[in-house]
Amino acid sequence: xxxxxxxxxxxxxxxxxxxxxxxxxxxxxxxxxxxxxxxxxxxxxxxxxxxxxxxxxxxxxxxxxxxxxxxxxxxxxxxxxxxxxxxxxxxxxxxxxxxxxxxxxxxxxxxxxxxxxxxxxxxxxxxxxxxxxxxxxxxxxxxxxxxxxxxxxxxxxxxxxxxxxxxxxxxxxxxxxxxxxxxxxxxxx
Amino acid sequence: xxxxxxxxxxxxxxxxxxxxxxxxxxxxxxxxxxxxxxxxxxxxxxxxxxxxxxxxxxxxxxxxxxxxxxxxxxxxxxxxxxxxxxxxxxxxxxxxxxxxxxxxxxxxxxxxxxxxxxxxxxxxxxxxxxxxxxxxxxxxxxxxxxxxxxxxxxxxxxxxxxxxxxxxxxxxxxxxxxxxxxxxxxxxx
Numbered sequence: 273x274x275x276x277x278x279x280x281x282x283x284x285x286x287x288x289x290x291x292x293x294x295x296x297x298x299x300x301x302x303x304x305x306x307x308x309x310x311x312x313x314x315x316x317x318x319x320x321x322x323x324x325x326x327x328x329x330x331x332x333x334x335x336x337x338x339x340x341x342x343x344x345x346x347x348x349x350x351x352x353x354x355x356x357x358x359x360x361x362x363x364x365x366x367x368x369x370x371x372x373x374x375x376x377x378x379x380x381x382x383x384x385x386x387x388x389x390x391x392x393x394x395x396x397x398x399x400x401x402x403x404x405x406x407x408x409x410x411x412x413x414x415x416x417x418x419x420x421x422x423x424x425x426x427x428x429x430x431x432x433x434x435x436x437x438x439x440x441x442x443x444x445x446x447x448x449x450x451x452x453x454x455x456x457x458x459x460x461x
Numbered sequence: 462x463x464x465x466x467x468x469x470x471x472x473x474x475x476x477x478x479x480x481x482x483x484x485x486x487x488x489x490x491x492x493x494x495x496x497x498x499x500x501x502x503x504x505x506x507x508x509x510x511x512x513x514x515x516x517x518x519x520x521x522x523x524x525x526x527x528x529x530x531x532x533x534x535x536x537x538x539x540x541x542x543x544x545x546x547x548x549x550x551x552x553x554x555x556x557x558x559x560x561x562x563x564x565x566x567x568x569x570x571x572x573x574x575x576x577x578x579x580x581x582x583x584x585x586x587x588x589x590x591x592x593x594x595x596x597x598x599x600x601x602x603x604x605x606x607x608x609x610x611x612x613x614x615x616x617x618x619x620x621x622x623x624x625x626x627x628x629x630x631x632x633x634x635x636x637x638x639x640x641x642x643x644x645x646x647x648x649x650x
Binding site: 350387388389391392395413414417421423424428449453456457460461 | 610613617
């Protein structure tokens with residue numbers, strides 16, 4: 273506990289990203305730890321393996337989404353749940369980390385092992401969200417469909433935020449995506 | 462070419478499934494080949510690695526879906542494309558292989574490496590379908606949303622078909638799912 277520093281986790285993540293950018297396969301957990309100025313054992317106190325380093329935020333997203341679904345007032349419509357969930361996740365979009373997330377996204381996209389882990393995390397998020405929607409009483413295909421809409425709204429908002437030229441307000445972006453999604457669903461029927 | 466037998470591929474798949482059911486990690490490509498009564502080199506002529514053995518049908522699904530989207534008459538509505546795609550895939554649901562697919566599904570669900578490959582394949586299918594929808598002129602979120610609906614319709618139909626007690630007609634199952642999906646989408650708005 274003595275030598276534990278509050279920013280160790282973040283230092284490990286930064287070191288991992290920098291090393292992964294040069295090549296994922298030949299980077300070891302020991303090298304990440306060394307670059308972060310800490311011990312290998314510290315690395316494994318924070319992360320199960322080198323794949324996990326870039327996925328620390330994914331369970332936070334599912335936790336917030338599940339909490340937002342449970343806390344939504346009874347009057348909220350089924351489609352309104354998509355808005356509630358997306359809005360609950362927005363605080364995670366930290367403007368100070370936007371460029372870092374963009375670099376992280378690029379490394380994940382180019383590294384098959386990280387892409388697999390990413391899809392597994394997304395799948396777990398969708399399962400958690402579908403479960404929370406069923407808890408709320410959504411039955412049959414409705415829970416699956418709303419979970420898919422939530423995934424889509426999040427994915428598009430996140431992608432647009434990463435691609436924005438300046439530090440565009442994510443709440444504005446999210447509102448645009450939600451309005452677009454609503455129009456799109458309505459146009460289908 | 463001389464010793465090539467038409468059913469070698471299927472024998473390899475059957476052998477792999479049987480061995481994977483006893484344990485995926487300690488099964489080698491050589492053992493699969495031996496059990497199928499063929500050479501290790503033959504295994505690698507058919508599959509890139511042992512993970513691939515159970516995913517031979519996945520590109521067929523994407524190919525059929527993409528072809529169905531391109532071939533759909535101009536009068537077909539956006540939501541009607543979901544019907545066109547699902548119907549085009551139904552011939553792949555071979556009643557004679559239903560129990561085999563059920564066993565395959567169970568092995569994939571219980572083996573992290575196979576689940577990851579499965580998600581990667583699904584992701585590639587969705588990307589191919591979204592691309593075909595954009596080719597057809599669907600813009601913005603509509604292509605993503607319709608691709609998600611196609612994925613959902615396929616997934617639910619396939620799951621219900623595997624869980625059916627007898628050899629239930631898959632066309633009837635698919636029609637029920639499509640009607641349910643249409644009702645669900647309409648109820649959202």
